[in-house]
Structure formats: C-alpha cells, structure tokens
Amino acid sequence: MRSLFDLLSEALPGITPMHMPGHKRNAALAEFLKHLGADMDITEIPGFDNLHAPHGILKEAMARAAGVFQAGHTFFLVNGSTVGVLAAVRALTRPGESILMARNSHLCAYNAVTLNQLNPEFIYPGISQDWQITASLTPEAVEEALFKRPDAKALLITSPTYEGVLSDVAAITRLAHGHGIPVIVDEAHGAHLGLHPLFPDGAVKAGADIVIQSLHKTLPSLTQTALAHVRGEALAREMQRQLGVFETTSPSYLLLASIDGCAGLIREQGDELFKVWGKALAAFDRLALRLDHLEVMGHGRHYGKLPQNAWDLDPGKLYISTSFANLTGPDLARRLREEWRIEPEMAAPQGVLAMTGMGDSMDTLTRLGEALIGIDQQLKPAEGHKAAYPLPKAICAMPMHLAERAPFELLGTENAAGRVCAEQLTVYPPGIPVLVPGEVISPEAAGFITAAREAGAALLCTRSRGEGLAAVLKDA
Numbered sequence: 001m002r003s004l005f006d007l008l009s010e011a012l013p014g015i016t017p018m019h020m021p022g023h024k025r026n027a028a029l030a031e032f033l034k035h036l037g038a039d040m041d042i043t044e045i046p047g048f049d050n051l052h053a054p055h056g057i058l059k060e061a062m063a064r065a066a067g068v069f070q071a072g073h074t075f076f077l078v079n080g081s082t083v084g085v086l087a088a089v090r091a092l093t094r095p096g097e098s099i100l101m102a103r104n105s106h107l108c109a110y111n112a113v114t115l116n117q118l119n120p121e122f123i124y125p126g127i128s129q130d131w132q133i134t135a136s137l138t139p140e141a142v143e144e145a146l147f148k149r150p151d152a153k154a155l156l157i158t159s160p161t162y163e164g165v166l167s168d169v170a171a172i173t174r175l176a177h178g179h180g181i182p183v184i185v186d187e188a189h190g191a192h193l194g195l196h197p198l199f200p201d202g203a204v205k206a207g208a209d210i211v212i213q214s215l216h217k218t219l220p221s222l223t224q225t226a227l228a229h230v231r232g233e234a235l236a237r238e239m240q241r242q243l244g245v246f247e248t249t250s251p252s253y254l255l256l257a258s259i260d261g262c263a264g265l266i267r268e269q270g271d272e273l274f275k276v277w278g279k280a281l282a283a284f285d286r287l288a289l290r291l292d293h294l295e296v297m298g299h300g301r302h303y304g305k306l307p308q309n310a311w312d313l314d315p316g317k318l319y320i321s322t323s324f325a326n327l328t329g330p331d332l333a334r335r336l337r338e339e340w341r342i343e344p345e346m347a348a349p350q351g352v353l354a355m356t357g358m359g360d361s362m363d364t365l366t367r368l369g370e371a372l373i374g375i376d377q378q379l380k381p382a383e384g385h386k387a388a389y390p391l392p393k394a395i396c397a398m399p400m401h402l403a404e405r406a407p408f409e410l411l412g413t414e415n416a417a418g419r420v421c422a423e424q425l426t427v428y429p430p431g432i433p434v435l436v437p438g439e440v441i442s443p444e445a446a447g448f449i450t451a452a453r454e455a456g457a458a459l460l461c462t463r464s465r466g467e468g469l470a471a472v473l474k475d476a
C-alpha cells in the first residue's frame, strides 16, 4: 500500500515540471519555499489522480480513510469543513426549500443557506448557565421543529460545539429519519471522536447522512484539511458533484498528502498516540485539582460532571471559566500569553478555551496546568455576580439572501434596536453569528454585540466593518 506522500517522494524527483506551480519545485529559489515544502507541491498531473473525478491513488486513499473512520464514502477536503458544509447543504436542498438548522451553527452554514436561498427554521440549543456556554440540542427541540416544518429537506446540526459539548446525534438522527429527513452533522471539532475509547462516539456511528470533520482542528494534519463522510451511493455522487462547485480545481497535494498521512497514522499508530494524549490529559486533570478560583469544565474537580443541559462532553477540550475569579477571559488569555508564552484558542468574556490535540504531550499539558496554577495562586474570588449574555433569539423579518443585498444604512448599535439587520455579525471565535441578515435587531442582540465589543472580542461584520450596525433601509 503506497501513501500519497510515498508517491510524491518517489515519483517527482528527476521530472522537469513544465506545469504549475510557477516555483517549479525549485525550493532553492527562496528560504520560504524550502520550509514550506515546495519540492513536493504539485496539483493534479498525470499519475496523481484528480480530486474531482478520482480513479487512482486519491480514490484508494479516500477508501482507506473511509475504513479508518468507518464511513460509507469519505471525501478529502482541502478547504476546511467550510467547503464540506457548503457542498452538503447544496447536495440536499434546492433553492427556495426549507432547512432545519441549529442556531449555534458556524457562519459557513449560514452562508450555505444564503447561497441556496433557503428558508431556515432555527432550533435553539440549551444554555449551560453554569459555564455560560451553548449546550446540547435536545431531541425534543428537534422533534418540535420536525413537526413544525414537515417540508424541510434537511437537518443541519453542530456536534460537538467549539467548547466540546456533544448532542445525542443518534437519537436526533433517528427522529429526523423517522420524518424522512436526512441529517448533516458539522463535526468540525470532532474528527477524533469514535476512534478510541478515550473519546465518545461521533456522528458517523450515530447514522448521520453527511458528517463533516476538520482534521486540522484536533488530529495531526495541516491547516485546511478536512473530511466529509457520506452514507449511500446516490448522496455520495451528489456530494462529489457539489464539491466540484465549491472546491478549487488546483488542490494542494501537500494538503492531500497530509490527509492521507493523518488517516494512515491513525490506522497504524492510533492506539499508541491516543494513549499518549490520554496520559497528557490525565496529568492536566491532576494539576487542575489544585486550582482554587479557575474552573475547568469536565476536568480537575469537575471531572465526570456534565455542564447544565449538556448531553456529553469531549474531554479533549479544556474550557477554563473565570466566572468565580477576579479576572476576565481576555485577562486570563493575556496572562497566559505574556507570562507563560502559551497561546490559547479563544477567549470569551468569562472563559478561555484551550484546545488539545493528538500532537499534545505530557510536556505541553503539564505546562498549561502549571501556568494555570501559577496564575490562580495570585487570584481572588470574583466580586459580585458577572452578567451573562446568552445568544439572543432570532426574529426573522426578511429572507437572508434578500437582506444581505438590500440597500442599507449604518447606525450606532444603540440606535439600531428594532431595525432589520442587513449583515451577518459574528463573534469570532467561535464563529457563531449573533445576527444574520433579515433578522430584527432586538435590544438583547444589540446588548450582546456591545458586550462582546467591550470584552475585546473580534466581531466579523460583513457590511459595517466594525463600527455600529448595518440596517436595511426602511423603504427597501
């Protein structure tokens, strides 16, 4: 069995490239080319198959990956989970149709809905007040939506969330299938699920129709690499066709070889590597027991405990709450960065997310544990209760695809309440929109945005570019 990396290493030397890319695999041209792997950087040339019509080494590599992830069909993606979600939604819906969709979906899911001019019916996940995060989507909430919108063509949910909260995807999928509705699971944060007893099972095993995973988020693979797992021949053919719409015709073989390499590593050394990850997490757990003010969800003294309204947790995520300490999430992130040279994944107003991955070791997670203890020892209990800002409920006034192109005016956030939003406003990370085009700007939404700005969070605004809010002109 020859990996894509083996083929690149063996077959390229000695061939004079009269084809793209323009660096001609001449890594000696510049230091950056040498370090970025230009000597293996090709796109589709004879002998290396074609991502959009695979019949050779890529077809074999994808079949091997399907075996590792226990999927029917597996597609390699070189533009992250983003391209998988765009293609999955287009594979299952036609313009003007309805889709059931979790409101805590990533912005790429909203873009898929806008591009396909769909009518979304939002399903709200529970909230974990104790950790101030979005919790699981309940089967009951999904069932309510299924009865409300029997015309929906697909259900799109996210599990696990950015912070590692899982939903009962098996129960949700059974319900949706009972109504004849296929299920897409954005499992961008769960590529490692179901591969070892250390982690819970994922959406492929739960029977979802399309499962999208970012390999690059938790497994050892280069940034942008992802997988789409599809059940059934007909849907797999449609997915292939739709990936052809959204994905580049010049896929990077560095990324493709990385995906194949990652799947191979899990197949051959997965057990051992998951054990190392597990030992590192256990070492962190022991250190987290010594924290007095900072709290780590599902770890330390919260080991084995689920947050409110959470169905299950991914132990690979370390969500550190600052709710009971006299500092904010951004303060903690800054101290980790400046005093300990540790860069966390994300800072929320009252917490910091540290992501672990297969590349972690006893060293990295012990260092994080010791840093938290060092900071914790200088903290005091929080003074007073810290305000919570749950994701506000959406009130739809206009289809998303019309509002995103409607004439608009820029208003100060304080004057925008009651108007119809003309843009997508997303706090990044985690990349969940607070407002999407066509929704009424409620006082709660305006308050959420002001609080996020004050907390120093990055706001992605598709029209207002950071100042105020874009509202649809009244006579538009």
Ligand SMILES: Cc1ncc(COP(=O)(O)O)c(C=O)c1O
Pocket (backbone or CB within 6 Å): 079, 080, 081, 082, 083, 105, 106, 108, 158, 162, 186, 188, 189, 214, 224, 226, 430, 431
């Ligand atoms: C839940 C979720 N879905 C999809 C994506 C998009 O993934 P990618 O960056 O691999 O395109 C992200 C990215 O953060 C995400 O958090």
